[in-house]
Amino acid sequence: MRDPYEILGVAKNATPDQIKKAYRKLAKKLHPDLNPGKKEIEAQFKEVSGANDLLSDPDKRRRFDAGEIDAAGQERPQRQYYRQYAQSDDGRRYSGDFAGGDAGFGEDLFAEMFARARGGRGGGGAGGNFRMPGSDVTYSLDVPFADAAIGARKRLTLPDGKTLDVNIPAGTEDRQMLRLKGQGHPGHGGAPAGDAYIEIHVLPHAYFRRKDNDIHLDLPITLQEAVLGGKVEVPTVDGKVSVNIPAGSNTGASLRLKGKGILDQRSKQRGDQYVHLQVILPDDADGTLKEALKDWAASHPYDVRGKAGLG
Amino acid sequence: MTWRIEQIVTLVGCRTPDLEAWIAEQWIKPIRDDDGWVFAEADLARAQLIRDLTDEMAIERETVPVVLSLIDQNHALRRQLHDILAAIGNLPPESRDEIMRQLGLSEIS
Numbered sequence: 495m496r497d498p499y500e501i502l503g504v505a506k507n508a509t510p511d512q513i514k515k516a517y518r519k520l521a522k523k524l525h526p527d528l529n530p531g532k533k534e535i536e537a538q539f540k541e542v543s544g545a546n547d548l549l550s551d552p553d554k555r556r557r558f559d560a561g562e563i564d565a566a567g568q569e570r571p572q573r574q575y576y577r578q579y580a581q582s583d584d585g586r587r588y589s590g591d592f593a594g595g596d597a598g599f600g601e602d603l604f605a606e607m608f609a610r611a612r613g614g615r616g617g618g619g620a621g622g623n624f625r626m627p628g629s630d631v632t633y634s635l636d637v638p639f640a641d642a643a644i645g646a647r648k649r650l651t652l653p654d655g656k657t658l659d660v661n662i663p664a665g666t667e668d669r670q671m672l673r674l675k676g677q678g679h680p681g682h683g684g685a686p687a688g689d690a691y692i693e694i695h696v697l698p699h700a701y702f703r704r705k706d707n708d709i710h711l712d713l714p715i716t717l718q719e720a721v722l723g724g725k726v727e728v729p730t731v732d733g734k735v736s737v738n739i740p741a742g743s744n745t746g747a748s749l750r751l752k753g754k755g756i757l758d759q760r761s762k763q764r765g766d767q768y769v770h771l772q773v774i775l776p777d778d779a780d781g782t783l784k785e786a787l788k789d790w791a792a793s794h795p796y797d798v799r800g801k802a803g804l805g
Numbered sequence: 806m807t808w809r810i811e812q813i814v815t816l817v818g819c820r821t822p823d824l825e826a827w828i829a830e831q832w833i834k835p836i837r838d839d840d841g842w843v844f845a846e847a848d849l850a851r852a853q854l855i856r857d858l859t860d861e862m863a864i865e866r867e868t869v870p871v872v873l874s875l876i877d878q879n880h881a882l883r884r885q886l887h888d889i890l891a892a893i894g895n896l897p898p899e900s901r902d903e904i905m906r907q908l909g910l911s912e913i914s
Contacts, residue, residue, distance in 0.1 A: 530879060586884075588834070634845040
């Protein structure tokens with residue numbers, strides 16, 4: 495990085511107030527969102543804000559002046575500017591477009607264009623005589639794992655106060671787009687409204703994992719349950735079910751709960767849930783397990799690593 | 806990716822009442838579900854822009870909506886221009902060349 499004093503255009507002995515003023519002036523000129531068409535300005539702004547971060551902090555400035563630190567590493571981490579989203583579907587909510595939205599103001603220009611095309615001079619009447627369908631709008635929505643798996647209804651309130659009831663179909667995938675016909679921006683001149691698209695973000699679950707249409711779950715079991723078998727309660731997206739653990743179940747063994755997975759949207763078949771068992775030893779604070787196993791261990795040696803090819 | 810209000814406050818480095826005021830003024834327009842506001846990436850970036858305007862550039866509160874409105878109109882125009890250029894690009898070459906000629910544009914080969 496260049497000399498921060500030089501970047502901000504201030505003297506070495508500038509007062510904090512002079513530094514602040516110099517930075518504000520440059521920020522107003524170089525902020526990327528005030529220069530939407532200039533790609534290269536971001537690097538300049540980054541340099542200026544890095545210089546300001548260094549010189550506006552009395553401690554950092556003192557250490558820089560004393561030569562203890564250099565100006566490198568003062569750059570701010572990469573960040574996103576609004577201009578990157580303004581032209582995206584999300585940005586349409588703010589900038590609108592031809593037919594609608596807050597700043598959508600093409601009416602006069604297009605009315606003029608049609609008037610010229612008809613051979614007239616100058617602009618058309620207020621509102622213009624042209625038809626244009628409304629544009630689509632996109633919203634993002636978080637959906638809990640279980641709701642996406644078994645389906646749910648969600649009510650959304652839009653910025654204009656309008657509410658949308660969104661039907662989240664069972665088996666909805668992360669990043670899936672739901673289309674609500676006619677819920678976008680209104681059309682112009684009697685043309686139909688655009689559509690609303692809802693991009694679904696499926697939230698990760700604390701213990702369920704989705705793989706294709708199957709759900710995977712790690713289930714801790716006790717030593718007793720592993721050795722002797724027994725009934726345990728297992729959570730599924732439909733609620734708890736009772737599952738029989740066979741005697742002699744190892745860590746890594748898995749049980750399949752048929753039809754407890756996620757609905758395939760094409761075949762309308764539900765996947766399965768796989769329960770991966772994990773044997774958890776007790777805390778054995780009183781040492782009785784250790785005691786009980788001593789004799790047993792001596793008379794029951796068994797080779798596990800040889801079998802796994804690690805011998 | 807979407808965020809909740811507490812996350813936006815941390816990411817932007819503003820106070821909750823500030824953010825709520827910005828929403829009330831419609832400077833930021835997140836949608837709402839049963840659990841509260843849902844912020845999209847554009848909403849986050851816009852909140853950061855407002856923070857920059859008020860804190861870094863010391864733009865007065867009353868002036869912020871003027872700046873935002875001009876930025877929005879600028880983006881709307883850019884979008885419209887972009888769409889028109891795309892439409893021109895799809896015209897037959899003769900029509901495209903005629904438009905270029907009328908605009909006095911020529912490509913350097």
